[in-house]
Amino acid sequence: MADHTDLTTGLIHHPYQPPAGFGAVMPAIHKASTVVFANVAALRSRDWKSRAGYTYGLHGTPTTFTLEQRLATLEGGSHCVLAPSGLAAILLVNVALLKAGDEVLLPDNVYGPSKDMARTLLADWGIGHQRYDPQDASDLARRLGPRSKLVWLEAPGSVTMEFGDLPGLVAAARAAGVATALDNTWGAGIAFRPFELDIDIVMQALTKYPSGGADVLMGSVVTRERGLHERLMQAHGRLGLGVGANDVELVLRSLPSLALRYHAHDRAARALAGWLAGQPRVARVLHPALASGVGHAHWAGLCKAAAGLFSVLLDPALDAARVDAFVDALRLFRIGYSWGGPVSLVVPYDLSAMREDRSALPGHLVRFSIGLEDPADLQADLERALAVLG
Ligand SMILES: Cc1ncc(COP(=O)(O)O)c(C=O)c1O
Secondary structure (H helix, E strand, O other): OOOHHHHHHHHHOOOOOOOOOOOOOOOOOOOOOEOOOOOHHHHHOOOOOOOOOOOEHHHOOHHHHHHHHHHHHHHOOOEEEEEOOHHHHHHHHHHHHOOOOOEEEEEOOOOHHHHHHHHHHHHHOOOEEEEEOOOOHHHHHHHOOOOEEEEEEEOOOOOOOOOOOHHHHHHHHHHOOOEEEEEOOOOOOOOOOHHHHOOOEEEEEOOOOOOOOOOOOOEEEEEOOHHHHHHHHHHHHHHOOOOOHHHHHHHHHHHHHHHHHHHHHHHHHHHHHHHHHOOOOEEEEEOOOOOOOOOHHHHHHHOOOOOOEEEEEEOOOOOHHHHHHHHHHOOOOEEOOOOOOOOOEEEEEOHHHOOOOOOOOOOEEEEEEOOOOOHHHHHHHHHHHHHHHO
């Protein structure tokens, strides 16, 4: 019997070769921190910056490159870089494009943690920020100045569901020579084509629809321009934003059903939103594809589809405890953050903590993420819980 040392070495230096001619439908999943070089000359001649090859797992594997290529295709872009969450992808864009003395513009209804990042981390680094009204491109144009280096866009905002004037906002940023980045988590590459609007950077939380399982955190940043992509890659390497191959595998497995799932979420959400609009305690339904949604005309001018996300404003006369009791009475809708997964979710939001001017949307806001359950069962669940409101 081999001694323990021989056995260990033999198990590690196994004569493994990837199988040739193995025509499986799904790509193999490659894992690496270390990537070995054939010799010292090969190690010394590696170009770390270009990512045209393999140097170290953090800088890409065949598995991450495959997902990046597919996401660039999905968005209609040319280059992609992955990050370990949607929020990390937002950070990556900010770090790549901004430095001390610069200013970033955020829509007033931007994803909350993005606003928090601007108020805290970016402020500590000497980067200023302003919030603009996404319905009014002239408001953005007025705010842009010599320090402005990046305009974030998001349509619709993921709680109040207001769909901004994307073409007008992009034109205002373009006229001022300022780069634009869209949080396209809601559109998911399906609802509209951001690069056709001349947006520079398209970011997504793959955590939502591309993963689709409520079990992965990941983000992506897609560009069409090589120089911009290189700036993003440098920031990515410096921040150490690696993603795990098992998580990449889950997203690769879910991507082929993305469009089918997105449209199924859309159909069910529109049906339920329309039904809720007729319920006595529902003051207003905030869904960009419904005429009652803020910015509905902007949605209609741009989009072919909508995500399975909407909010309702319940009767302002209700007390908050009743609203909480309604949410607690739901059975199929689970109480939790995020969206894009198979299970329907519900969250009551405090608008006063989110918006400076809450007078435009009076009432108690409750957001629904419609999953893939039978819509008739979801409607019955809502109907039963609405009885709590009296
Ligand atoms: C619009 C939007 N952008 C970004 C994110 C961040 O994604 P993650 O949860 O993967 O950090 C979220 C998450 O809820 C989101 O709703």
